[in-house]
Amino acid sequence: MSENLREQLLLLPDYFQGHLTLTLIAMSLGVAVSIPLGVWAAQSNRVKGPLLTVVSIIQTIPSVAILALVVALLGGRIGLVPAITALVLYSMLPIVRNTVTGLESVTDDVVEAARGIGMSSRQILLQVRIPLALPVIIAGIRTAMVWTVGLATLSTLVGATSFGNFIFSGLQTRNLVAVTVGSVAAAAMAVILDAIIGGIQWLAENRVVQVDEKRFRRVRNAVMTALILCGGFIIYSLLPEEEVDFVVGGKGFTEQYIIAGLVAAELEGAGFSTEQRLGMGTDVVYEATASNSVDVYLEYSGTVWSNQMLREDNPGRETIMAEVNDYIARTDNLTNGSRLGFQNLYALAMRRDRAAEMGISSISDLRPYAADMVAGGDLEFFSRPEWLQLRDTYNIDFGEKLTFDTTLMYSAVNEGQVDIISAYTTDGRVAAFDLLILEDPEGALPPYDGFLAVSSEAAMNPGFMAVVGNLERKISDVAMRQANRMVDVDGRPVSEAVAYLQTFLD
Amino acid sequence: MSENLREQLLLLPDYFQGHLTLTLIAMSLGVAVSIPLGVWAAQSNRVKGPLLTVVSIIQTIPSVAILALVVALLGGRIGLVPAITALVLYSMLPIVRNTVTGLESVTDDVVEAARGIGMSSRQILLQVRIPLALPVIIAGIRTAMVWTVGLATLSTLVGATSFGNFIFSGLQTRNLVAVTVGSVAAAAMAVILDAIIGGIQWLAENRVVQVDEKRFRRVRNAVMTALILCGGFIIYSLLPEEEVDFVVGGKGFTEQYIIAGLVAAELEGAGFSTEQRLGMGTDVVYEATASNSVDVYLEYSGTVWSNQMLREDNPGRETIMAEVNDYIARTDNLTNGSRLGFQNLYALAMRRDRAAEMGISSISDLRPYAADMVAGGDLEFFSRPEWLQLRDTYNIDFGEKLTFDTTLMYSAVNEGQVDIISAYTTDGRVAAFDLLILEDPEGALPPYDGFLAVSSEAAMNPGFMAVVGNLERKISDVAMRQANRMVDVDGRPVSEAVAYLQTFLD
Amino acid sequence: MIELQHVRKSYDDGTSWAVADTSFTVEEGELLGLIGESGCGKTTTLKMINRLEEPSSGLISIAGKNVMERNPQELRRNIGYVFQGIGLFPHYSVAENVAAVPRLLQWDETRIRQRCQETLDMVGLPLEEYGERLPSQMSGGQQQRVGVARALAAQPDVILMDEPFGALDPVTRAELQEEFKRIQATLNLTVIMVTHDMTEALLMADRIAVMKGGEVLQIGTPYELLNEPAHDYVQEIVEMPRQRADRLEKLLHRSAS
Amino acid sequence: MIELQHVRKSYDDGTSWAVADTSFTVEEGELLGLIGESGCGKTTTLKMINRLEEPSSGLISIAGKNVMERNPQELRRNIGYVFQGIGLFPHYSVAENVAAVPRLLQWDETRIRQRCQETLDMVGLPLEEYGERLPSQMSGGQQQRVGVARALAAQPDVILMDEPFGALDPVTRAELQEEFKRIQATLNLTVIMVTHDMTEALLMADRIAVMKGGEVLQIGTPYELLNEPAHDYVQEIVEMPRQRADRLEKLLHRSAS
Numbered sequence A, B: 001m002s003e004n005l006r007e008q009l010l011l012l013p014d015y016f017q018g019h020l021t022l023t024l025i026a027m028s029l030g031v032a033v034s035i036p037l038g039v040w041a042a043q044s045n046r047v048k049g050p051l052l053t054v055v056s057i058i059q060t061i062p063s064v065a066i067l068a069l070v071v072a073l074l075g076g077r078i079g080l081v082p083a084i085t086a087l088v089l090y091s092m093l094p095i096v097r098n099t100v101t102g103l104e105s106v107t108d109d110v111v112e113a114a115r116g117i118g119m120s121s122r123q124i125l126l127q128v129r130i131p132l133a134l135p136v137i138i139a140g141i142r143t144a145m146v147w148t149v150g151l152a153t154l155s156t157l158v159g160a161t162s163f164g165n166f167i168f169s170g171l172q173t174r175n176l177v178a179v180t181v182g183s184v185a186a187a188a189m190a191v192i193l194d195a196i197i198g199g200i201q202w203l204a205e206n207r208v209v210q211v212d213e214k215r216f217r218r219v220r221n222a223v224m225t226a227l228i229l230c231g232g233f234i235i236y237s238l239l240p241e242e243e244v245d246f247v248v249g250g251k252g253f254t255e256q257y258i259i260a261g262l263v264a265a266e267l268e269g270a271g272f273s274t275e276q277r278l279g280m281g282t283d284v285v286y287e288a289t290a291s292n293s294v295d296v297y298l299e300y301s302g303t304v305w306s307n308q309m310l311r312e313d314n315p316g317r318e319t320i321m322a323e324v325n326d327y328i329a330r331t332d333n334l335t336n337g338s339r340l341g342f343q344n345l346y347a348l349a350m351r352r353d354r355a356a357e358m359g360i361s362s363i364s365d366l367r368p369y370a371a372d373m374v375a376g377g378d379l380e381f382f383s384r385p386e387w388l389q390l391r392d393t394y395n396i397d398f399g400e401k402l403t404f405d406t407t408l409m410y411s412a413v414n415e416g417q418v419d420i421i422s423a424y425t426t427d428g429r430v431a432a433f434d435l436l437i438l439e440d441p442e443g444a445l446p447p448y449d450g451f452l453a454v455s456s457e458a459a460m461n462p463g464f465m466a467v468v469g470n471l472e473r474k475i476s477d478v479a480m481r482q483a484n485r486m487v488d489v490d491g492r493p494v495s496e497a498v499a500y501l502q503t504f505l506d
Numbered sequence C, D: 001m002i003e004l005q006h007v008r009k010s011y012d013d014g015t016s017w018a019v020a021d022t023s024f025t026v027e028e029g030e031l032l033g034l035i036g037e038s039g040c041g042k043t044t045t046l047k048m049i050n051r052l053e054e055p056s057s058g059l060i061s062i063a064g065k066n067v068m069e070r071n072p073q074e075l076r077r078n079i080g081y082v083f084q085g086i087g088l089f090p091h092y093s094v095a096e097n098v099a100a101v102p103r104l105l106q107w108d109e110t111r112i113r114q115r116c117q118e119t120l121d122m123v124g125l126p127l128e129e130y131g132e133r134l135p136s137q138m139s140g141g142q143q144q145r146v147g148v149a150r151a152l153a154a155q156p157d158v159i160l161m162d163e164p165f166g167a168l169d170p171v172t173r174a175e176l177q178e179e180f181k182r183i184q185a186t187l188n189l190t191v192i193m194v195t196h197d198m199t200e201a202l203l204m205a206d207r208i209a210v211m212k213g214g215e216v217l218q219i220g221t222p223y224e225l226l227n228e229p230a231h232d233y234v235q236e237i238v239e240m241p242r243q244r245a246d247r248l249e250k251l252l253h254r255s256a257s
Ligand SMILES: Nc1ncnc2c1ncn2[C@@H]1O[C@H](COP(=O)(O)OP(=O)(O)OP(=O)(O)O)[C@@H](O)[C@H]1O
Pocket: C136, C137, C138, C139, C140, C141, C142, C167, C168, C169, D011, D012, D018, D037, D038, D039, D040, D041, D042, D043, D044, D045, D084
């Protein structure tokens, strides 16, 4: 299994929970709203036209726009609530339309018979029209369900976790594996939920005539189990989270998982209870910490510098760190709990032996050789500002530039197919293949200093700050690289990498 | 009517044609594919499960991903074909599912009667099952139709014109008017097309019993007219475009419309026939010209520099122009037909009297005053790289920075509420309010030289090149500003602005 | 007691009259046979009594109360109705169909089950064997009997029956006729029964109304109708059984000789 | 000529038999009456003849050809079928319903229209007045007559009728019976007619088959059945008309005195 695939699968449980929660809640609400509306419309022609028009109009608003709109209407609130609101709005058309159509298709003589024996409109509806319209209504629900599962991926854009996390980050970083994992997972969920509804429908239709008693019981048990699981799942998801002392957040890659684990372990060691919320989007976790939903997470100076402060200049590692500290304190009331010591940034790396042979240790040493070298980059490196910056600063360009899937890139440099590659400084494979990270004496690459961003509430707790502060400058590039290697390359659990890093603490 | 709204409405006919073409063709194909599939599935349980699963899975793929996928599968082809393919794939689920459900809901005794009088399966299907299932099938089609109208907005992303052009450019530039126009137009189209289908259904249902002869005839005439219009529209859209000598392209704002008009007028004057295709996305018109679908359009050096060449440095106006010429010739076989003389870029502008009072003529003159000045920017100026560049280069920052809707911003500076604003150098309002554009002696702002990009085929026509070459350096900033002003501020037609610019040609 | 006064009904806003100026009274405990040409308005008349159709004009009252002033649901629950087109619920089993009205009246489940058993036994379709079937799995005559059972299930005082035994073989039919007549007499039920079988009408009905073209031509006891037919059509229709028996006799004698 | 040999049919894989080992022959030009208890398998028998149901075992042939070897559509188009539950197409007008089989046979439109007129006239529902109506806008008896018209429209040689006149009043019924018998004799049609009216069977049928519990108890001319009933049930059923006429006589005399 490729490392990339493993990395993605690691995220699956979290995204699965998010996606299922979104879908189940949105569909429950969608059905609860749409069927009564459909019934209402079927009862009165004066309601039907306008109602279907409104529902149709909602449907034409592009999904991205409706998300933005809902967020705006909810006063900037992000997360589950706007995502579910948008999904509910989007699920309505097929259900309402099919409910109306189904109810209208019930033949007049059956309705007359029902009236004739003295059923009220309500009873006719519940006992005759809805049961007879059920196949059509359920067809609408099934369409809406599949649709909702698909659209729920967009919830990622408003900060609700879903399989969209795979797809969007995958599309952005051209990580086809992530896109595929996300798409397959969503498709599988759609098919399974669809099968559950299909099962319910089958049971309803064969309620009276149990053609095959054994089969009926088998399907019923399967459906009941599925329903109980789903119900339990919704309840579990909606349960007020158990009150813990501190929430440790994290973005969605190995290093973040390891550091979150380390921080949590240290806090637990000091007697605090913790909970981890990982795999969030960069902006989301930042916002969450600013609003005290998360107490601490691993951030990088360069990320804040460019994403939040919109700066593009590079006044040096220390200045940037200082300005970042200043900025997060001023604008979002966040504290830099400790600067861990390592940086996670793009860099150039070579085989150690090759570099020694050529006498290369820093990027400036490349100048005489670059034109004859073959360089490998990941799918986006050569079109990123980092590369342009490097190229212009050192005035180098490589003779040949190839792009690779990350995994292939490392083996390419290791086997000598390329001379030099783009690497992340803390990537475990740098350690695994014993590559040399070239120095950047001119500081062309913006610094990505790892530090623990702490929420304003947590910052007021001295015990917490002592634990967090104890990590100051304890994790070197080499140590972080090794820890990443343990998880990514050697396939060991995160906890082992955490234990390894703990050896650097006193 | 605000200028912004007028500008958007100017684009309406073009986007309307694009959107309607996409929707009608996609829906025709969608129905033509989905109903037979639904019929097939209703006939055989062995087909039904797998087919609905596949269609559902397609539906779960997020729209953005499916577009990317279709483009990839079609070998990088953009435009109508991938857009329609994606829309057809997306329209299938509600139609297939409702067709299956509708056919299955037809009561057994009617089918038995049909068999009993000797109808073949085919005849039962066409004469009994489909007519009786029609309300349910049409419900599916109506859902799919609304859905398709909504999703067609995404076609903009693969270079097919649609109301999405409003929405995406609007979202990007935070132009709420554009987003609103696009959304309202899409909603209106959905409602109208939905009404047409509703009309057809009403006619089918009242075919036998003509409750109200007059009303029946009225509805029939309306529906027939609508259908004939739609049919004519599809045929018109699919007609091989009339062979013209040259296609003049353009992006979606006034200046582009004017220059396209000017080029077309000049070409017509020289005896060539032309056709204009305006309102395209930047990348799309570039690609279209590279592939000879468009012959000439107005491009800006800075746009190619940053969008195509991914450069961020600023080696000066002439160098950039030269490198751009080189780049487009080398990579895309495009020629710079003529450099028009004006630049369209962000700049700082002040009231002429105020500037004179303070002795300011260039940005460097601002240094002593900036801290005390109130600056106005459009909605994105202060977060754009241009501003950061200015700030860092001249080491200035304004005491107060306000953001405005563009129209408001110009009146704010005119009325003295702000001292200085961000402006486009060729914006007509700069002329209208007689503002002074401050000079940029340090060249901090990347140059956006207007030039005519010419396709490889057109470049081989000496007559064409002579006409285009005749425009070289004929349109100054002042002239372009005045032309823009005529259309944008004074509300005169594009043709007048063209005539005005023609006075500068010999 | 059911009373109709000058009741009229048009389905096409007065162009033609499905029921034209009909007045008659059915006394409590009486069984009125309603007979007449196909399309003469019998079903329409019944439907107006339990308000499935609204009369275009005229007054209908049951036990002295104008039906238009009664809650229609409550009214219908207290009137058993056997539909001409059978009118079973296709998605309900036989037992559920029969239990429908008792359920509406919120009887308790044991009483409902017991009553289902009774009525289904009465129409010759034991609950155990047929209770779980869907209507579509029954023969036409069996379905019709379920319809009769459903109408009787809730023990109503008034019963409207639209050709209740039309699809039954002579033996089953005779049995059911007798059984029904017995129950009707015992419980003193007020019944209007549409039938096309003059013999059935003559044997079962206390009085018979003969309709034609939306109007009641004559109403009277079988004896009155036979002996003093007020109209050619009435004469024709009441003499039909005897006439046919005679024809039959002749035919059989001829084929025998 | 229709021939059934040891035909059996079960709807529940052999647990019970809707039709159990039935054999009989209907000669060309003969009208066979089929009579029997509700649920005894009459409809099932008819449906097997035109292949709406497949027999579980046994052989059915028409004009010497095994029906299972014939194209079912072609077979059915040449057999007129009157459904017990009427079976009209709810979305077709009356005229379209009647024209359905001629259309399938691709008659030309003027011939179809003329034939619609003829058959609808025959059943007393003139095309001009009723042709444009939907079935739901007709009374029960009118619908049934449309069903008869539809079965006759394409001038088939073989006609299967499942209680074709059950919902008609005695006068209309007698008229239609006579009309039909006349046509049948003139055109030498082969007909099987299910009926619950023993008088109708005795008057119209050349021979009568009496079924019970899925089996044919006896088959013979009316005379044979009356005089040599082979079974108690046959005796009971054939004597029903006379018995009832007697009861009626008595009743009327009593009420008169
Ligand atoms: N689809 C079915 N599934 C199961 N059982 C059926 C089905 N159709 C008919 N039966 C049963 O088969 C037997 C014969 O039915 P059939 O309809 O042939 O009776 P019939 O003689 O036409 O009765 P009737 O005079 O009441 O119409 C009945 O007991 C009936 O319940």
